[in-house]
Amino acid sequence: DAKTTQPPSMDCAEGRAANLPCNHSTISGNEYVYWYRQIHSQGPQYIIHGLKNNETNEMASLIITEDRKSSTLILPHATLRDTAVYYCIVKYSGSARQLTFGSGTQLTVLP
Amino acid sequence: NAGVTQTPKFQVLKTGQSMTLQCAQDMNHNSMYWYRQDPGMGLRLIYYSASEGTTDKGEVPNGYNVSRLNKREFSLRLESAAPSQTSVYFCATFNEGWNSPLHFGNGTRLTVT
Numbered sequence: 001d002a003k004t005t006q007p008p009s010m011d012c013a014e015g016r017a018a019n020l021p022c023n024h025s026t027i028s029g030n031e032y033v034y035w036y037r038q039i040h041s042q043g044p045q046y047i048i049h050g051l052k053n054n055e056t057n058e059m060a061s062l063i064i065t066e067d068r069k070s071s072t073l074i075l076p077h078a079t080l081r082d083t084a085v086y087y088c089i090v091k092y093s094g095s096a097r098q099l100t101f102g103s104g105t106q107l108t109v110l111p
Numbered sequence: 112n113a114g115v116t117q118t119p120k121f122q123v124l125k126t127g128q129s130m131t132l133q134c135a136q137d138m139n140h141n142s143m144y145w146y147r148q149d150p151g152m153g154l155r156l157i158y159y160s161a162s163e164g165t166t167d168k169g170e171v172p173n174g175y176n177v178s179r180l181n182k183r184e185f186s187l188r189l190e191s192a193a194p195s196q197t198s199v200y201f202c203a204t205f206n207e208g209w210n211s212p213l214h215f216g217n218g219t220r221l222t223v224t
Contacts, residue, residue, distance in 0.1 A: 043201055043215030101154040
């Protein structure tokens with residue numbers, strides 16, 4: 001599975017959009033981009049995923065570049081409860097393989 | 112519907128002791144994973160199981176053994192615990208081929224003194 005690169009930390013003002021980037025330049029055609037977040041030391045929580053089209057759900061939006069080498073998770077109106085570590089991973093949709101997480105981005109939403 | 116259940120939630124061991132971390136899922140998923148997370152660090156894959164009866168090593172398998180007892184259960188065993196194994200352990204599952212996300216348990220917090 002392709003590796004991902006994320007900035008170690010970001011700040012965002014409460015009520016503003018948080019834009020979290022992820023680089024996955026070695027992604028292959030059948031790998032999806034997934035985003036998770038981890039609040040304190042709870043189990044990671046699934047947010048959103050996509051293949052090549054932009055996706056939106058009740059939690060966030062995912063923008064994937066046309067060449068699929070990078071993506072951005074957008075939290076449209078960040079709240080203090082969105083303070084967490086955000087992980088971007090790429091996952092093959094077929095048979096099970098090693099799924100590895102990087103260090104993620106610590107997002108701190110400031111009041 | 113419990114999802115992914117990990118037991119115990121907390122455990123303190125002395126160096127050299129053994130224990131088994133249990134993970135059970137009720138989602139009928141084929142694939143199960145064990146990760147560890149050290150303080151301030153990301154998740155590292157220990158072992159995974161693509162299906163009942165099969166297991167494979169991840170990034171950091173040394174010091175651990177696993178057993179995929181049946182489709183529901185995937186256990187992680189520490190035969191001789193070491194302080195370096197102090198960590199939070201997460202179990203996760205997903206259904207390959209269904210474009211599904213990983214589902215995580217709430218973790219087991221292990222301290223080895």
